[in-house]
Amino acid sequence: GAVVSQHPSRVICKSGTSVKIECRSLDFQATTMFWYRQFPKQSLMLMATSNEGSKATYEQGVEKDKFLINHASLTLSTLTVTSAHPEDSSFYICSAGEDEQFFGPGTRLTVL
Amino acid sequence: GENVEQHPSTLSVQEGDSAVIKCTYSDSASNYFPWYKQELGKGPQLIIDIRSNVGEKKDQRIAVTLNKTAKHFSLHITETQPEDSAVYFCAASWWSFGNEKLTFGTGTRLTIIP
Numbered sequence: 519g520a521v522v523s524q525h526p527s528r529v530i531c532k533s534g535t536s537v538k539i540e541c542r543s544l545d546f547q548a549t550t551m552f553w554y555r556q557f558p559k560q561s562l563m564l565m566a567t568s569n570e571g572s573k574a575t576y577e578q579g580v581e582k583d584k585f586l587i588n589h590a591s592l593t594l595s596t597l598t599v600t601s602a603h604p605e606d607s608s609f610y611i612c613s614a615g616e617d618e619q620f621f622g623p624g625t626r627l628t629v630l
Numbered sequence: 631g632e633n634v635e636q637h638p639s640t641l642s643v644q645e646g647d648s649a650v651i652k653c654t655y656s657d658s659a660s661n662y663f664p665w666y667k668q669e670l671g672k673g674p675q676l677i678i679d680i681r682s683n684v685g686e687k688k689d690q691r692i693a694v695t696l697n698k699t700a701k702h703f704s705l706h707i708t709e710t711q712p713e714d715s716a717v718y719f720c721a722a723s724w725w726s727f728g729n730e731k732l733t734f735g736t737g738t739r740l741t742i743i744p
Contacts, residue, residue: 522673524673550729552731552732560736560737561719561734561735561736561737562674562719562734563734564731564732564733567726567727567729567731569729575726575727575729611673611674618664618676618679619664619676619732620676621666621673621674621675621676622673623672623673624671624672624673626671
């Protein structure tokens with residue numbers, strides 16, 4: 519299957535700082551990428567849909583000014599958690615694909 | 631949107647036995663139903679999927695069945711092995727703003743007892 523990578527795999531930051539997470543499709547082009555959040559022992563919750571060359575669409579309850587998404591190329595989407603707080607600590611996962619969704623390995627964010 | 635329910639939340643089976651996980655969905659327009667396996671600290675891995683034009687699909691020890699009338703689908707794992715131990719998620723698709731999105735079930739923690 520297709521390969522999706524994420525960087526970093528884990529990040530620890532202080533409260534109030536911003537963190538950027540990268541999602542890359544390594545062997546295919548992705549006009550659309552999805553960002554999910556997963557709290558411990560819970561399911562994946564779709565946060566937003568990232569479309570190359572246009573604004574991202576956010577799911578209900580997700581603050582677009584807090585979770586900034588940029589999809590500047592067909593192989594890269596970034597998620598920036600602005601002014602992170604401890605409640606933003608979670609596992610962030612991206613996915614991409616056409617007929618099938620392939621997931622990245624996830625980024626563990628811990629906000630102190 | 632879409633609402634997906636998944637049962638059971640935990641499942642323990644003896645090695646070599648079969649495991650069955652069931653999901654129901656709410657949106658009758660859904661037409662894509664993937665299953666993912668997630669190991670601790672990793673991203674979900676697609677293990678099998680089915681589209682609504684078929685009722686069953688099999689890939690070696692893994693099979694998925696779909697009943698569109700009842701709006702439910704199931705994952706069947708036969709001859710289970712210790713490496714099958716993981717959390718399994720079902721998902722159902724829905725369309726919004728021209729994108730096919732996925733809603734996930736709540737997950738099933740499968741433990742294979744050696």
